[in-house]
Amino acid sequence: MAAVMSQTSTSQLGASAIAPPALPHQTLPPAPALHHLEQDDPKEDHNEDLAYPNLPPFPSDIPTAPLLRISLSKLLSNDLTEITNLWNASRDLGFFYLDLRSPAPSTTKRDSAHEPSECDIDGSALLSSAEKLFSLGEKLFQLPTEEKLKYDFKDQGSYFGYKGIGAGVVDAQGTKDRNEFYNVSKDDILGISEPLPAPELLSSEDARDLLRVFMEGSHAIVTFILRLLNDKLGLPEGKLQALHRLHEVSGDQVRWVSAPPQPQNDQQKALGEHTDFGSITLLHNRLGGLQVLPPSSPSTPKPEWTYVLPLRHHIIVNLGDALVKLTAGVLRSNIHRVVSPPGEQGKETRMSLVYFARPEDEVVLKRLEGSKVIDQKATESGEEDGEWITAKEWILRRALGRRAGGDWKASAGTEGERFKH
Ligand SMILES: O=C(O)CCC(=O)C(=O)O
């Protein structure tokens, strides 16, 4: 434990880094972080159950990454400490937990043709649609392989639809991945683009409604986080949000990821190391397996891959390369990968559910103007403002480069040096 904690020192993760509270029998994370939580609401944090029922527990003796735990409802009530935590986590690690338990939102329902507002945010409702989508995902992956393969659209140049096990690669040597994906486009579900062929399970009105509600709920949280980051960056009001409008054409999508248990004597990465391509990723994890590589620092020049402990009622939020490019690296997209869930969890099929928010297709991924913080960072790094590429081209190049037979080199993100570990 101590070895890993020293890798993720406060200098890397921000002075207010908070490790998740211990699950039953879990080794305790560092004290200062917990003090912060306990002062805020001791009762709640002592008694809450953050382990997933009906699943084997995450092993107590495996170190986990001390991601900050940020409360959505505190953010919504404009809690300045919480907003600072979000800002620090977005710059230092680019990963944090978001606690979705929230009071019910205002009862005025919005007109669905309009852009979502902060009054539409309902963390508990999002958790409940995620629950339903987990059940739907299970049925989806149980369909016969021949049926699922009908919805692989790679040859049409699209990353939406199905990707079979081994149809992606995890490294430059072309080692096959160990998971399957199903990607559903936001534009398809909101009627912005023509619907793609899909299995009946996904094309029924009920399934599309459920996906729409989940996408709108997720997008509302994304827009809110973008607003907070926009303010902290000192950008002109609404600038980041205006590049991520719900009803405009973008590569936003829901993804289910499913990985069957791997044989004990033949373990392999399920999903290779990568940074996410887009802006903000909202990840629902139930079993372990996700790992992050913390940033290196003078005291830890060679950090190690560290598990992210799944926490019930929480999502894992991470920032992607588009935000790095738009902010000249003020915000961080951190490398992560997926391996077999540890211990007893490795006997289960691991499914996760993700919402990827990306800039609108036509947004050019250039550093934004109008922020002193961004200008200063650009001056400090002395880096040129990269190639002229739209979000659409960037995502296509990166997503399809990771398919078997794709161009691995072209799939590289902004991580540069970090990939050498
Ligand atoms: O399944 C997970 O936990 C992470 C998936 C992921 O990183 C991705 O799909 O980009």
Ligand SMILES: [Fe+2]
């Ligand atoms: Fe990812």
